[in-house]
Amino acid sequence: MKKINVSICTGTTCYLMGGAHLLTFDEVLDPVTAEHVEISGAHCLGLCGSEAHGKAPFVKVDDHIIADATLMKVLDKVRDLMPEED
Amino acid sequence: MKSLFTEVEFHQIRKASENTLGDAFMVNKDSSEQRLIAVLADGLGSGVKANILANMTARMAMKFAETDTDFTHYAKVIMDALPVCQVRRIAYATFTVVDCRPDGSVQIVEQGNPPFILLRGGQQVKVPACEYDSARNDYRKLRVYRFHIQPEDRIVFFSDGVTESGMGTAGYPLGWRITGCADYVANRVQAEPQISARNLARLVTRTALQKEPDRKAYDDISCGVIYFRTPRRTLLASGPPFADNRDADFAERIRSFDGTRIVSGGTTADIVARELGRDIHTDLFRFKRSSLPPISTMEGIDLITEGILTLTETLRQLEGSSARASENAATLLRDRLLDSDVIHLLIGTRINHAHQDPNLPVELEIRRSLMRRIATALEDRYFKEVNLEFI
Numbered sequence: 135m136k137k138i139n140v141s142i143c144t145g146t147t148c149y150l151m152g153g154a155h156l157l158t159f160d161e162v163l164d165p166v167t168a169e170h171v172e173i174s175g176a177h178c179l180g181l182c183g184s185e186a187h188g189k190a191p192f193v194k195v196d197d198h199i200i201a202d203a204t205l206m207k208v209l210d211k212v213r214d215l216m217p218e219e220d
Numbered sequence: 221m222k223s224l225f226t227e228v229e230f231h232q233i234r235k236a237s238e239n240t241l242g243d244a245f246m247v248n249k250d251s252s253e254q255r256l257i258a259v260l261a262d263g264l265g266s267g268v269k270a271n272i273l274a275n276m277t278a279r280m281a282m283k284f285a286e287t288d289t290d291f292t293h294y295a296k297v298i299m300d301a302l303p304v305c306q307v308r309r310i311a312y313a314t315f316t317v318v319d320c321r322p323d324g325s326v327q328i329v330e331q332g333n334p335p336f337i338l339l340r341g342g343q344q345v346k347v348p349a350c351e352y353d354s355a356r357n358d359y360r361k362l363r364v365y366r367f368h369i370q371p372e373d374r375i376v377f378f379s380d381g382v383t384e385s386g387m388g389t390a391g392y393p394l395g396w397r398i399t400g401c402a403d404y405v406a407n408r409v410q411a412e413p414q415i416s417a418r419n420l421a422r423l424v425t426r427t428a429l430q431k432e433p434d435r436k437a438y439d440d441i442s443c444g445v446i447y448f449r450t451p452r453r454t455l456l457a458s459g460p461p462f463a464d465n466r467d468a469d470f471a472e473r474i475r476s477f478d479g480t481r482i483v484s485g486g487t488t489a490d491i492v493a494r495e496l497g498r499d500i501h502t503d504l505f506r507f508k509r510s511s512l513p514p515i516s517t518m519e520g521i522d523l524i525t526e527g528i529l530t531l532t533e534t535l536r537q538l539e540g541s542s543a544r545a546s547e548n549a550a551t552l553l554r555d556r557l558l559d560s561d562v563i564h565l566l567i568g569t570r571i572n573h574a575h576q577d578p579n580l581p582v583e584l585e586i587r588r589s590l591m592r593r594i595a596t597a598l599e600d601r602y603f604k605e606v607n608l609e610f611i
Contacts, residue, residue, distance in 0.1 A: 144502060144513040145486035146528050147574040150581055154511070157504060175502030177516050177524070178486025182574035190574065 137172040138215050140208060141194040145178035148191035155205070156191060162205050170216050224371055225451040225561035226256050226320060228603070229418040230444035231425045235266045235381075236436035242270025243379045243442040244278040248286065249603045254322035257285045260444050261315040262333060262379040270440070277302065277313040285319055292352070292364050295329045299354055299362060316377045318446060320369070328365040328375070335363065336377035337402050340370060342410040344402050372413075373448045374420070376405050381441035382424060386431030396431050416559050417445035451605075453479030454560035456553075458527055459568030459587045460487050461611045470611055471495030473566060475520060482556060483518075485527030488568060493518060500524065510548035523556055525549040528575065528584045535590065538597040562605045563598060567591045569610050 142156050143149075160173055179194060181187040181201075188201025195211045228249065234241045246259045259281045263273030277298065284294035295317065302312045314332025321327075328336055328347075338345045347365045354360040382401055386392035392400070401424065408423060409415060415423075424443040432438055455477040461470045471492045474481055483489050493500045502516040512533060513526035526549065533550035536542035538557070557563060567588060575584045591608065598604040 142504070143486075144504075144526060146513070146526055146572075146584065147577070147580070149513045149526065149529065150584075151579075154513075157514075160505075173504065175504035175514055175516070177489050177500050177502050177526075180487065180490060183572070 135170070138170055138212055139194075139196055140171055140173045140212065141176045141179070142173065143176045143179040143181070143190075143192045143194075145176075145182065147182040148179075151190040152204070153191035156193060156203060156208065159205060159208060162209065167209075167212060167216065171212055223450070224369075224448045225605075227417040227447040227449060227561065228256060228258055228444070229416070229421050230258075230260070230442065231418075231421040232443075233381075233425050233429055233437050233441040235438065235440050238267040238440075240268055240271045241442075242266040242274060242440040243381070244271070244274035245442060245444060246278045246282050247603075248282060256318075256320040256446070257282060258318045258444055258446060259285070259315060260333065260377055260379065260442060261313050262381075262440070262442070263313045266440060273313045277315050281315055281317050285317055291317065291319060291327065291329055292362070295331065295362050295364075296352065296354075299331050299360055314380075316444075318375060318377065318444075320446070324368050326365075326367055326369055326375070328377075330363040330365075331360060334378060334380055334383045334398050334401075336365075336375055337398075337405060338367070339374040339376065339405060339409055341372070342406060342413065344406055369448050371448060371450060374405075374409065374417070375446040376420070376424070376443065378424065378443040379440060381437065381439035382428045382443055384439060385428035385437075385441065386433075387438070389431070389433055392431055396428060401428075417447040418558065420447075421445040449561070451561040452559065453477075453562045453564070454482065454556060455479060455564045455566060456482045456484065456557070457492075457566040457568070458484040458488055458531065458591065460485075460491055460570040461568045462570050466611060467491050468495050470566075470568065477564075479562075480522045480556060480560060481520070482523045482525075482553065483521055484525045484531055484553070485568075487572065488527065489516060489518065489521075489524050492521070496520070507548045510546070512549045515549045515552065523552060525553055528587065528590065531587075531590050531594065532585060535594050535597060538594065538601065540601075557598060557604070558602060560604065563595075563607070565591050565595055565606065565608045567608065567610050 181192045182190045193200045193203040230245045242263045244261045248257045259278045261274040261278040263270030316333045317329045319327045349363040352362040384395040387395035421443045425441045428441045500518050516524040530549045534553045537554050595606045
């Protein structure tokens with residue numbers, strides 16, 4: 135099974151704008167969702183420099199960029215991408 | 221001597237029942253003249269009285285030693301100026317003065333403190349001493365040693381709190397004693413030949429404390445270590461170069477550096493990874509409870525941290541204004557810097573526009589001024605040799 139990759143930016147801007155809180159993402163996952171998710175840190179996604187991407191903090195869920203990320207927004211995106219239960 | 225770096229550090233534990241130290245340690249390092257004077261004075265008794273006596277003695281010794289005349293004469297003056305306690309018939313303060321000259325000669329003058337230990341190649345070397353009696357005809361004696369240092373020599377000196385630790389216990393009826401302490405430092409250095417002066421001084425005081433009943437210091441425990449070593453070099457690179465076309469040059473400077481390599485900053489690390497074609501891995505969970513962003517790893521780089529926040533905290537720790545934190549990115553960076561002798565700061569001056577956003581919850585310092593303050597702290601407080609380079 136291919137896991138959904140959640141990449142949390144830990145660069146200065148993202149960290150200050152709420153990224154520090156996002157690092158607790160593994161604690162809000164229910165066991166079923168957790169099975170499908172792989173959490174990693176990104177040193178700096180390089181997205182805060184241009185306004186086109188929106189506001190920090192940024193999280194990448196597979197190829198989808200989430201701007202102004204919150205734990206709920208990331209969780210919703212992960213659930214969207216999860217395969218339907220048989 | 222010129223090519224050697226003299227690392228001088230000390231560690232002290234105060235008597236358990238007191239609020240202040242009764243031993244005083246002073247260092248004066250003149251980097252232009254390559255001269256180093258270290259003084260350890262132990263005041264009679266403990267607490268405030270001892271602290272005043274010790275500081276007075278240390279300051280006197282330091283001022284006399286700084287002049288270019290022979291210190292032996294002045295040591296006698298100090299010894300005779302300090303009275304003997306009426307009740308106990310012992311001196312008001314004892315002292316050790318270590319004077320390292322630019323030509324590699326060392327003079328050590330001791331009065332009342334335990335004899336110092338010279339470690340050469342992991343073995344204790346005995347140095348002959350000249351003894352002078354006090355002009356007052358009491359029990360006091362002045363010991364004067366002269367010798368030349370060699371690379372990797374260590375001078376270890378301490379107050380009697382170290383040699384008398386554990387006194388009266390079953391394991392150490394007469395205390396740890398000078399021989400016990402000498403064996404310990406020799407063994408430590410053989411086990412870890414590169415051990416820093418800072419760690420060795422701390423280990424000696426901690427080990428002395430462990431010998432005390434209930435691990436409560438019965439006297440002030442102080443240990444100073446001077447380590448003459450070939451310089452350890454560290455490069456701290458932070459910030460992207462001002463001009464994009466210097467990225468490759470910047471990364472190559474880091475790759476080819478001979479010594480410890482540290483990168484602070486997300487974008488900076490990305491530039492290095494891109495230019496050198498290496499992967500970065502961020503360790504999200506190691507310091508999860510820390511208030512700083514995590515560290516990352518890359519082949520060939522010894523430490524990668526986030527930039528401004530980590531550097532700000534590192535500066536606060538170097539300046540002593542931050543409470544002792546549990547291990548995090550800033551303490552790792554601080555320890556790396558303190559274990560080095562020559563530190564090269566390579567500072568990229570491109571401004572990250574996102575950091576200037578007034579919506580950020582804290583005000584971020586400009587990297588350039590932050591790095592200057594780190595350089596000043598390393599030079600003035602820790603006697604490091606620091607170079608700044610802007611790119």
